[in-house]
Amino acid sequence: METHKLVMPEHLNHFGFLFGGNLLKWIDEVSYIAVTLDYPGCNFVTVGMDNIKFKKSIRQGTILCFESKKNRIGTTSVEYIVDVTREEITTGSKELVFTTRITFVSVDENGRKKAISTR
Numbered sequence: 001m002e003t004h005k006l007v008m009p010e011h012l013n014h015f016g017f018l019f020g021g022n023l024l025k026w027i028d029e030v031s032y033i034a035v036t037l038d039y040p041g042c043n044f045v046t047v048g049m050d051n052i053k054f055k056k057s058i059r060q061g062t063i064l065c066f067e068s069k070k071n072r073i074g075t076t077s078v079e080y081i082v083d084v085t086r087e088e089i090t091t092g093s094k095e096l097v098f099t100t101r102i103t104f105v106s107v108d109e110n111g112r113k114k115a116i117s118t119r
């Protein structure tokens, strides 16, 4: 699944670059939507996000593309790789600015883990 976000003034830190917590929130949100659409009827919670390294700063006005790819399916969990690329609006070129693995666990109505059902 692919989606885009526009970096606005309210997303910046006090140095004027994208606040890392906002990036992580967007990754949680877009990949939660991906897993929920991939497994209709299941409820998921995030259990972990790996490899958090902020190596590129991101300016206001940047268009970010989030691509969530299913990477591993376990008994109760599903892992996605999320690649975040910066899209250069004048040239159309793309640059990978962040990548992570995020894992969701299927839960029942009481929040207890539950085997993933495919229907």
Ligand SMILES: CC(=O)SCCNC(=O)CCNC(=O)[C@H](O)C(C)(C)COP(=O)(O)OP(=O)(O)OC[C@H]1O[C@@H](n2cnc3c(N)ncnc32)[C@H](O)[C@@H]1OP(=O)(O)O
Pocket: 028, 032, 044, 045, 046, 047, 048, 049, 073, 074, 075, 076, 077, 078, 103, 105, 107, 111, 112, 113
């Ligand atoms: C969309 C959101 O933001 S939701 C809000 C934030 N998330 C939450 O509030 C969730 C809080 N956590 C919990 O309620 C519990 O930890 C649960 C229900 C998610 C899991 O229960 P636990 O007893 O901790 O699970 P357990 O350790 O047995 O692992 C369950 C599965 O998750 C996987 N897992 C556990 N920890 C991690 C981790 N850090 N990274 C990746 N996978 C993990 C396990 O490998 C296992 O997978 P499998 O069943 O496919 O083999």
